[in-house]
Amino acid sequence: MRGPVRWVLWDVKDTLLKVRRSVGEQYCSEAERAGLKLPAAASQVWWTGLVRDTFAQCAVDDTALLDRLVNNLYHNFCGPENWEVFPDSYSTLEFCTALGLKQGVVSNFDKRLEGILRGCGLLTHFSFLLTSEEAGVAKPDPAIFTQALVRCGVPASSVVHVGDHYVKDYLTSRSLGIQGYLLDRQDCHDAHILSSAADDYVMLLQG
Incomplete structure (x- = not known):
């Protein structure tokens, strides 16, 4: 059974940010x-x-x-100068914060992520950052999500995870009972799809 949403967990690369240019x-x-x-x-x-x-x-x-x-x-x-924030990322994170939701990051990244998010003006929205370097495992290993749930301190059914990878983000989070959503900006899949981060508005309000 779905519980009321209390936390939103985010992937970062190609979800909130993208590499600007090679x-x-x-x-x-x-x-x-x-x-x-x-x-x-x-x-x-x-x-x-x-x-x-x-x-x-x-x-x-x-x-x-x-x-x-x-x-x-x-x-x-x-x-941060080498990263571009998707236009809908700022407003969506601000919207979640305004709703009183806590937010965290679950990312296959390393300790540099904090500096990148700070430089891009996104860090203040997150209560914690959990990188694969810190967790000792990387998505799609469900153990990284298990560690994130411990930090959230609520049932998995009260947690939403949004990411761009069908297996690493969507399937793995849902295997633990998290409300997983696939942010598919290219419209390549057909289940629990968000075409933009702004779609979270509707998803959270309905939840």
Whole structure:
């Protein structure tokens, strides 16, 4: 049986925020302003070589380690300037706060998440952030949601979770009795769907 909603848990990446642009795209944008026309893929190849050469000068010659460094530096952005908040995120979080609901984050991320959310102006809405680094497990392992429920201190039926991944967010949260909703901005699925974060208005009022 569904209980009254008391907590809303959020995924972050591609739910509340998205990566603004890839490194390759940013380099190409700067190149265009200087009168050059370069494809993003070419810029990425150049940037990868630059990272390898930089660490090679520091006597790093482990190929596997260099590959990992390149991948992490290229894909994982930790500054808020590299993230874009979806237009409906601010108003939805404010709406939930105005309703007296407590909110938390359950995210496959690390300790950098707090700084990103602070820089994007979202941190004050959350009573806790639970990252996979802190939890020791990552979605779709249900244990991360179990830890989140302990922090909420209410039955799973009184908790809503909203995320963009069908298995990691939707199916896993619902397997524990949480009211899981899939934020599907691309309309690719057909169950308990929210096409935007603003749809939470209706969902919470009906709950």
